[in-house]
Amino acid sequence: MAFTLHGIPVSRGIVIGRVHLLASAALEVPHYVMVPSEIESEVSRLDEAVAHVVNELYQLQSELPASAPAEFAALVDLHRLILQDPLLSEEPARLIRERRYNAEWALTTQLQAVVEQFEEMDDEYIASRRADVEQVVERVLKVLTGSAHSLSAVADEADAARRNGSGDDFEPMIVIAHDIAPADMLQFKKKVFAGFATDLGSLTAHTAILAKSLDIPAVVGLGQASRLLRQDECVIVDGEAGVLIVDPSPIVLDEYRLRKRDIELANEKLKRLARMQTRTLDDQSIELYANIELPDDCDFANAVGATGIGLFRTEFLFMTRDSMPNEDEQFEAYRRVVTAMTGRPVTIRTLDIGADKTPDAARLAFGSDIFNTTNPALGLRAIRFCLAEPQMFLVQLRAILRATAFGPVKLLIPMIAHPQEVDAALVLIATAKGQLDARGIAYDRHMPVGGMIEIPAAALSLGIFAKRLDFFSIGTNDLIQYTLAIDRTDNAVAHLYDPLHPAVLQLIAQTITTANRLGVPVSVCGEMAGDPKLARLLLGLGLRQFSMHPAQLLAVKYEVLRSDIVACETMAKKILAAGEPDRIRVLVDRMRAA
Ligand code: PEP
Ligand code: MG
Numbered sequence: 001m002a003f004t005l006h007g008i009p010v011s012r013g014i015v016i017g018r019v020h021l022l023a024s025a026a027l028e029v030p031h032y033v034m035v036p037s038e039i040e041s042e043v044s045r046l047d048e049a050v051a052h053v054v055n056e057l058y059q060l061q062s063e064l065p066a067s068a069p070a071e072f073a074a075l076v077d078l079h080r081l082i083l084q085d086p087l088l089s090e091e092p093a094r095l096i097r098e099r100r101y102n103a104e105w106a107l108t109t110q111l112q113a114v115v116e117q118f119e120e121m122d123d124e125y126i127a128s129r130r131a132d133v134e135q136v137v138e139r140v141l142k143v144l145t146g147s148a149h150s151l152s153a154v155a156d157e158a159d160a161a162r163r164n165g166s167g168d169d170f171e172p173m174i175v176i177a178h179d180i181a182p183a184d185m186l187q188f189k190k191k192v193f194a195g196f197a198t199d200l201g202s203l204t205a206h207t208a209i210l211a212k213s214l215d216i217p218a219v220v221g222l223g224q225a226s227r228l229l230r231q232d233e234c235v236i237v238d239g240e241a242g243v244l245i246v247d248p249s250p251i252v253l254d255e256y257r258l259r260k261r262d263i264e265l266a267n268e269k270l271k272r273l274a275r276m277q278t279r280t281l282d283d284q285s286i287e288l289y290a291n292i293e294l295p296d297d298c299d300f301a302n303a304v305g306a307t308g309i310g311l312f313r314t315e316f317l318f319m320t321r322d323s324m325p326n327e328d329e330q331f332e333a334y335r336r337v338v339t340a341m342t343g344r345p346v347t348i349r350t351l352d353i354g355a356d357k358t359p360d361a362a363r364l365a366f367g368s369d370i371f372n373t374t375n376p377a378l379g380l381r382a383i384r385f386c387l388a389e390p391q392m393f394l395v396q397l398r399a400i401l402r403a404t405a406f407g408p409v410k411l412l413i414p415m416i417a418h419p420q421e422v423d424a425a426l427v428l429i430a431t432a433k434g435q436l437d438a439r440g441i442a443y444d445r446h447m448p449v450g451g452m453i454e455i456p457a458a459a460l461s462l463g464i465f466a467k468r469l470d471f472f473s474i475g476t477n478d479l480i481q482y483t484l485a486i487d488r489t490d491n492a493v494a495h496l497y498d499p500l501h502p503a504v505l506q507l508i509a510q511t512i513t514t515a516n517r518l519g520v521p522v523s524v525c526g527e528m529a530g531d532p533k534l535a536r537l538l539l540g541l542g543l544r545q546f547s548m549h550p551a552q553l554l555a556v557k558y559e560v561l562r563s564d565i566v567a568c569e570t571m572a573k574k575i576l577a578a579g580e581p582d583r584i585r586v587l588v589d590r591m592r593a594a
Helices: 036-062 068-083 091-099 103-119 124-128 130-145 152-167 182-190 206-214 248-269 295-303 315-316 326-338 359-365 383-388 388-408 418-438 456-460 462-466 476-484 502-518 530-542 548-561 565-578 581-593
Strands: 001-006 008-011 012-021 173-177 193-198 216-220 234-237 243-248 287-292 308-312 346-349 409-414 449-453 471-474 522-524 543-549
Touching: 008 206, 008 456, 012 193, 012 248, 036 068, 036 091, 036 103, 036 130, 036 530, 068 130, 091 103, 103 130, 103 456, 103 471, 124 476, 173 234, 182 206, 193 234, 206 548, 216 234, 234 248, 248 548, 287 295, 287 548, 295 326, 295 530, 295 548, 308 326, 308 543, 315 326, 326 346, 326 388, 346 388, 383 388, 383 418, 388 409, 388 418, 409 418, 418 449, 418 462, 449 456, 449 462, 456 462, 456 476, 462 471, 462 502, 471 502, 476 502, 502 522, 502 581, 530 581, 543 548, 565 581
Parallel strands: 012 173, 173 193, 193 216, 287 308, 287 543, 308 346, 346 409, 409 449, 449 471, 471 522, 522 543
Antiparallel strands: 001 243, 008 216, 012 234, 234 243
């Protein structure tokens, strides 16, 4: 039966394909009843999975570096003990034998019972161990559900199928999931999935940002999609309208095929702009930079003619691995980007981990507790975390400095709020330089250092940062989150996340005006810079450097080429004075249409 689900549009385009349901291990395990003859082999399957995880934990412990905190070894021990407790090692087997549940079902049923017991306890310490039990069960479930359920394995299988001659006949595969972590989204970079849709999510969570970078149609915040859809069902993802159409009728399919073709033609036309200079109608030069997550993304940035890299989110190098990359590994990644950009500037942002970007490697190296705080977005994130772990930070600083020997590099510090954070970072940069000098390694002694303006406090006290830094980059994603007190990853409040809120616009306008007055270069690298609807507004506010995902660059360029700065400035003034959000929206729409 055909039906339509409405969510939040994340990335442009339309795709028609088959559903691949991705089960999150803990959320949706298979449920089936065993026939009596299978029961003992099902118990063995569970026992083997538990034994596998116990071994994994022993191995993890034996490989711990001497520098790992003592608490970490204790935590691994604790996880092993939890797993060997009869509550988890024996009770699920009883459920398999007595109720004939399959192993995953038995394990999650028992988990539920254990969690309920935890909830009844007053003791805070014991209550906090609930997360440990859940993590341990998650590990066993991952082993039980096996590679068939891991996104990476599905991507590999699909990739192999495509290589083995399925060629153009390969039917687009659309991932439907409850939620996809930013680290898992990296698997999409293999380009085997043609679109995705999730129950949870919001426009500027990092999962959605990655979807934009891949240029595949995506819709998030659909509520129940992963429960309502079936494997292999035909669906249309309309990334423009934020709609998922399930089992469409032939008429709807034809209509969407036509629209898809129109979009493809428009994209083909945009490609012709790639080699053109970016100048406004009144001949002002505008710089359009690319945001990247991984070195391979430079190909896309080059293909669309980016001025350089305006934001390299280096934390993605730390995802999908169990250990923090060492200095040489990081240096190699940074050097690859610098070399790929052949003399154009590369802005490397230092680690921005915490909140929705907490790599397993960081949890393993520093313990989960520091990241599992009540308000992780307000916690030890980005520069705060780096300053708390100076040895780790120094590794990254040395790796970035070493890359400066291969081309122009700027270093960008995320989430600054206090001048002393910048001072401390500058001291560590000087220390890293001293360490390289001692090793006789060449680097650019004048590497510019900038700061992300993404906390209102920094925007409102720009002068104290201008004294210390060489450039600014406005991170509108976080600036909106922190100005409006909206968790950017929480779809329950996603409707309140508003780039055109008058307070947000005032902060952006003030930052650009002050930076221009002080002669400090300023760019915008948040999602607002990549929204063609907002290009004229930002030009009118005085912005001359934009940084966005390569997928958006040509659409923004098209807007810039047909804009007149003086007209944009006049409209921007009206918009700033308009006050009422509805009026602002009308004026922004009018500005684009003009
Ligand atoms: C931002 O906050 O706007 C930004 C560019 O950084 P991130 O999205 O990685 O937090
Ligand atoms: Mg940010």
